[in-house]
Amino acid sequence: xxxxxxxxxxxxxxxxxxxxxxxxxxxxxxxxxxxxxxxxxxxxxxxxxxxxxxxxxxxxxxxxxxxxxxxxxxxxxxxxxxxxxxxxxxxxxxxxxxxxxxxxxxxxxxxxxxxxxxxxxxxxxxxxxxxxxxxxxxxxxxxxxxxxxxxxxxxxxxxxxxxxxxxxxxxxxxxxxxxxxxxxxxxxxxxxxxxxxxxxxxxxxxxxxxxxxxxxxxxxxxxxxxxxxxxxxxxxxxxxxxxxxxxxxxxxxxxxxxxxxxxxxxxxxxxxxxxxxxxxxxxxxxxxxxxxxxxxxxxxxxxxxxxxxxxxxxxxxxxxxxxxxxxxxxxxxxxxxxxxxxxxxxxxxxxxxxxxxxxxxxxxxxxxxxxxxxxxxxxxxxxxxxxxxxxxxxxxxxxxxxxxxxxxxxxxxxxxxxxxxxxxxxxxxxxxxxxxxxxxxxxxxxxxxxxxxxxxxxxxxxxxxxxxxxxxxxxxxxxxxxxxxxxxxxxxxxxxxxxxxxxxxxxxxxxxxxxxxxxxxxxxxxxxxxxxxxxxxxxxxxxxxxxxxxxxxxxxxxxxxxx
Amino acid sequence: xxxxxxxxxxxxxxxxxxxxxxxxxxxxxxxxxxxxxxxxxxxxxxxxxxxxxxxxxxxxxxxxxxxxxxxxxxxxxxxxxxxxxxxxxxxxxxxxxxxxxxxxxxxxxxxxxxxxxxxxxxxxxxxxxxxxxxxxxxxxxxxxxxxxxxxxxxxxxxxxxxxx
Numbered sequence: 042x043x044x045x046x047x048x049x050x051x052x053x054x055x056x057x058x059x060x061x062x063x064x065x066x067x068x069x070x071x072x073x074x075x076x077x078x079x080x081x082x083x084x085x086x087x088x089x090x091x092x093x094x095x096x097x098x099x100x101x102x103x104x105x106x107x108x109x110x111x112x113x114x115x116x117x118x119x120x121x122x123x124x125x126x127x128x129x130x131x132x133x134x135x136x137x138x139x140x141x142x143x144x145x146x147x148x149x150x151x152x153x154x155x156x157x158x159x160x161x162x163x164x165x166x167x168x169x170x171x172x173x174x175x176x177x178x179x180x181x182x183x184x185x186x187x188x189x190x191x192x193x194x195x196x197x198x199x200x201x202x203x204x205x206x207x208x209x210x211x212x213x214x215x216x217x218x219x220x221x222x223x224x225x226x227x228x229x230x231x232x233x234x235x236x237x238x239x240x241x242x243x244x245x246x247x248x249x250x251x252x253x254x255x256x257x258x259x260x261x262x263x264x265x266x267x268x269x270x271x272x273x274x275x276x277x278x279x280x281x282x283x284x285x286x287x288x289x290x291x292x293x294x295x296x297x298x299x300x301x302x303x304x305x306x307x308x309x310x311x312x313x314x315x316x317x318x319x320x321x322x323x324x325x326x327x328x329x330x331x332x333x334x335x336x337x338x339x340x341x342x343x344x345x346x347x348x349x350x351x352x353x354x355x356x357x358x359x360x361x362x363x364x365x366x367x368x369x370x371x372x373x374x375x376x377x378x379x380x381x382x383x384x385x386x387x388x389x390x391x392x393x394x395x396x397x398x399x400x401x402x403x404x405x406x407x408x409x410x411x412x413x414x415x416x417x418x419x420x421x422x423x424x425x426x427x428x429x430x431x432x433x434x435x436x437x438x439x440x441x442x443x444x445x446x447x448x449x450x451x452x453x454x455x456x457x458x459x460x461x462x463x464x465x466x467x468x469x470x471x472x473x474x475x476x477x478x479x480x481x482x483x484x485x486x487x488x489x490x491x492x493x494x495x496x497x498x499x500x501x502x503x504x505x506x507x508x509x510x511x512x513x514x515x516x517x518x519x520x521x522x523x524x525x526x527x528x529x530x531x532x533x534x535x536x537x538x539x540x541x542x543x544x545x546x547x548x549x550x551x552x553x554x555x556x557x558x559x560x561x562x563x564x565x566x567x568x569x570x571x572x573x574x575x576x577x578x579x580x581x582x583x584x585x586x587x588x589x590x591x592x593x594x595x596x597x598x599x600x601x602x603x604x
Numbered sequence: 605x606x607x608x609x610x611x612x613x614x615x616x617x618x619x620x621x622x623x624x625x626x627x628x629x630x631x632x633x634x635x636x637x638x639x640x641x642x643x644x645x646x647x648x649x650x651x652x653x654x655x656x657x658x659x660x661x662x663x664x665x666x667x668x669x670x671x672x673x674x675x676x677x678x679x680x681x682x683x684x685x686x687x688x689x690x691x692x693x694x695x696x697x698x699x700x701x702x703x704x705x706x707x708x709x710x711x712x713x714x715x716x717x718x719x720x721x722x723x724x725x726x727x728x729x730x731x732x733x734x735x736x737x738x739x740x741x742x743x744x745x746x747x748x749x750x751x752x753x754x755x756x757x758x759x760x761x762x763x764x765x766x767x768x
Binding site: 075077078079112113115255256257258259260261264295296297298299334335336337338339340351352353354355356357358413414415416417421422423453456487489491495500503504507510511513 | 635636637638639640641643644667671674675678679680681682693696697698699701702703734735736737738739740741742743745747750751752753754755
């Protein structure tokens, strides 16, 4: 590939790719990331073989993509340009799809999305998709993430090109501030302000870190973005680095995400070959390089100071702030840390403008949010909706509601740092503030739906077990507090709880929340406090009955979910 | 992959350090931040981090043994004892939890005759629960090495072991 030496070179490359693009060619897009677990790779290979066998390479191509969202129907595929959506595709369906759908335009009923007996062959009619707004997931599932050309064809790297040729770093920061984009990792700190702090910090070297240590159980949006559209994250990093004056970037990815690491490695290599990473990017004075660091299995490393310690080769333990990483981060240098989803938003803000971005969302929370919809809901998968969408719309309109004859009981939002939102708040428009008011947090966007058979005390115990296990042990309130709270919760779920336990639990929760060093301890009690707030009767029932039978084991009472 | 590890009767290992030295030689001007990548490669090469390798790392990087030990014991990815040829990671994330991960754990414990975090006697499997593998839509899930198995039942999980 030719080194791009100017924004014009990039533009020319896009034009030449466009001229080679064949819109008449049928593209079969198949997810080979998440869907891999249900045989998508075998289906992909079967398509390759069938296309070769019938010598159809000129008419049809099979494209392996990232997540297409509706994971409940894995393996899924979309056939373009018709826009046909098929799910639960087996290797044995491949000859049929080629012979009927691709060559004759016929619909294969059995593979279509169905709701209430009605089959919906076209993706535009599937309620799961047509209620979403895809900004971050704009390319996810519709391009081959291992091809930089496909990204460029969809205006990829046009935002960094625009920033380098028409915007000063100050203007980029101002644009980000005006957009209202807030950190998608959980805390919701305004991204533009963070960039400004680092930009204004004194230091000869500055770093930009992409936090891909998505550790919240129940969250998988960063995984999907890294796997399905890694270049959008790299482009977001480039823009951030240009704005703050960093020339070295690090992507910290969980070791549990091998496909994300593979796709990122390919993306970085391709960007280097085109000169989109390296020295004098697009002929400017701006130079930037990116390295991947793999996590080694520690939830607390999602906390920014712990993450920095881990990159420095130490035990991943947090330290008190201030100083904030913006002034003293990696190796003591000013460091900017943004989450994957945040960075994937950045090219859109720059390319479409902050006014466009601001037009989406609510007063305090702009843009969209990706939720990882899982648990007792029909359409499990990834959904991206504008901020301000109600929980009801997500769970029922997009998610298709609760399987079986069960009722919605609660949605757990924000993982082990979050809380349970009960049915009475289903019509709450979701943004950073409203979610907090009802006792949960936006967090990274994990949304686990629970039906009326779920025991809320057990859920609280489950999250406490997680936090206790992941507590790094550095500060006493978290180390001891989580342990003691877990003891009490275990006691209550086993039917051995005492009346005094509830008061003790609340007291411990308050102390752990107030006195812990980092976010892990400060939020560890949230699931306890939120379940006590809404489901005090369940705690009391267990304590009063003193009977373990009151709370049958989780697994025994849960239905087999959407199949 | 793990042939260089021979475990003798006492359970200690005679470790061929050639691979460890080859890894270290790539870092002859190492910085402290290389420690975790070095350990990750050693863990990959041997299936665990042999004690003798720790001394080699100290000699090669001049990082004190106590610091290295601290790091190895902090992160769940590293193991100081030999591990099985395959690693079974049962996801215990929220979605998997409410969809029956507990049953799967119970079944695997019975089938493998080992507890969580242990390795089978024939060194075929190491079995460990993990917090979340990020495939909640397929819950309940387990991973064997880098392969995902979704929408499991306890029986399906047990049957999957026969493929290895």
